[in-house]
Amino acid sequence: MNQALLRILLLTVLRAFARNETINPAIADEQLLWVGGEIGEVHTYRIPLLTFTTQGSLLAFAEARKLSYKDIGAKFIALRRSTDRGATWSPTSFIVDDGSLEDGLNLGSVVVDEETGAVIVIYSLCFHRYHCKPSNTMMVQSLDDGFTWSAPRNLNPQLGLMSFVPGPGFGIQKRHPPAVGRLVVCGHGSIAGDGLFCILSDDHGNTWRYGAELKSIPYKQHKNNLDFEPDECQPVELDDGSIVINVRNNKNYHCRCRMVVRSLDGGESLPVEELVFDHTLEDPAVAAGALEKEGVLYFTNPASTNSRVNLTLRWSVNRGKSWVKDTLKIWAGPSGYSCMTSLKGNETVDHKYIYVIYEKGQKDSIESVSFVKINLYSNQ
Template identity: 70%
Template sequence: MDLFLYLRLIWMFLLASALRSEMQIKPLIYDEQLLWVSNGAGEVNTYRIPLLTFTSRGSLLAFTEARKDSSGDIGAKFIAMKRSIDRGATWSPTSFIVDDGILVDGLNLGSVVVDEQTQSVMLIYSLCFHQYQCSTSSTMLVESLDDGLTWNAPRNLSVQLGVKSFAPGPGFGIQKRLSPAAGRLVVCGHGTIEGDGVFCILSDDHGRTWRNGGSLKSIPYNQPKQSQDFNPDECQPVEMQDGSIMINVRNQNNYHCHCRMVVRSLDGGETLPVEELRFDHTLVDPVVAAGALQKEEVLYFSNPANSQKRVNMTLRWSLTNGTTWENEAMQIWAGPSGYSSMTSLVSNSVEDKKYIYLIYEKGHKESIETISLAKIHLYGGR
């Protein structure tokens, strides 16, 4: 190797090191707002199950279940939404975009998925998921074609998917950017408590039609579970830099550990092979829905970081696609905290590259007291 090439390689290494140092992740909560408060007043008793997404036009949409009569999972609900056009600085009043009436076994959120090519925003949820005082479960889709301002009447996807109970997410679905199956919409969720497991549904025509994709079924399947049975549950898919889909999964019965399951699909969600399943002991978890997000070649994860209780909402990050996690972590809220979901705006703006947004259940005595949104500056604490 000649001296010039050697010096050039050394210079490139030093430059890369300097850039990594300059962009070292040191998160800071830039702003935090309570979007919903569960005070039992008016038409809503409790707000739960928060979702969050940016539209392709840059609006920020927040969704939650508005449980009409109690805090329980079973019961009549609205889907509540707020919209921000200034990166979360201000928000519209709450609107109810879906009303399930007086259903005893009402709607369950749900996953939101954005089609970047059509600019459509789709929200997928279930009806009669628990099959309590009803016989048939339905997978439903409601769509906005005008950036979340108005929503079409719900469509029942069960004609295409069948009537197996399927609870999407909760979190976001993805549109694959890379091969295999670039452009495909992938939404993953779980089945009923007995017939549980992770299941994905797929669309290759921008959400017009859907079909069943890969599954990772519980053991024993369709039978009552015991402690430490294998029981994958609520989940969040993320597309990785190699085009695979990583799904971070709730470990419902604490099989193997009080931590998260992770499974990968190598074929765009068609299969979830057991060979691609592992347990992430670093991601200690009290059995809850968690957030995952890929941004600028960094994988982020949010959950109440406690093996027993839903407390200590924490943000972690990985520079190695989730194979290892940085020793440093950021505590978002020390107290009671539950479900969480994250998003960020994908753009060429330097400002947009600095921020992620975390929506989560937050309280002082119980985690279900409020829905809070934190805007996090990834480099603000340096």
């Protein structure tokens, strides 16, 4: 390692530790974005996603399940848009309507291309293959900051017929070598080919191919409790260029906690020697949120081994090797899937806040979708 790179890494670590002395997260604002049953054409809102655009707008997405709370069935992709960092929101619009498919669509990941400004949403159709075949990996995009959206495009001619549902969460665009500019979206497969998989694009989303994979054991077979089944996942890029993927441990293999696996080659592979089980991140087998901001790694999930309750924010200053003992309890009650984002800007407000969207309820975690603005430095 050359001296210049060593100095950069040392400064990064020192800055992270300095920040840790002052990190004291507190909820600055919270709003319900969607409540199930309020609108006649939607029974339940689930699977929330959140991202900033290159123009600074905040976009919130959810699966709008038309007829029931179930994973299968007809759905919309719902969108609300904020131009003031979440203070106010547009009415709900539906950017995708799968019609009346019995198997329906499943979200999904959103990825923003920092070079073109495109906002890309990737989702699955007929993922469960109960009532329709084949499974299709679909994509829509907005080139005008989330106002209008393209017609859905089927990626199967490029990716093949494998069952794949991204995320849920966000995809990344590589900022550091290797593969700067590459779009990386990770997700999981069904019994037809289960495990963790990433799809890659090196031309701004025009073409996609499969990259890294971490297959289940036993592969392509129904799983029992304690089998190895990496599932829903959230990738983040660290400042050393590695991609760390926080993974749902669906059958509680080895622990009731999160799997974490790392790609060192831009999402091309996931070596098994880079897989660890993070016992600090206890988990009831759920989709969780992860975010890297200014050298600090943040994580949200229902912090429980058995139930979807107690949505909690944790943070790490050493790339997830350990977690600061302090935590922020966002919601003690029923809570489920979550996703985080932050604005990469130069204003003080951009450094100070992160934003969380999550499933929240009083009796059940899927009653509503809530948006939370978190002040990272509330004691300053």
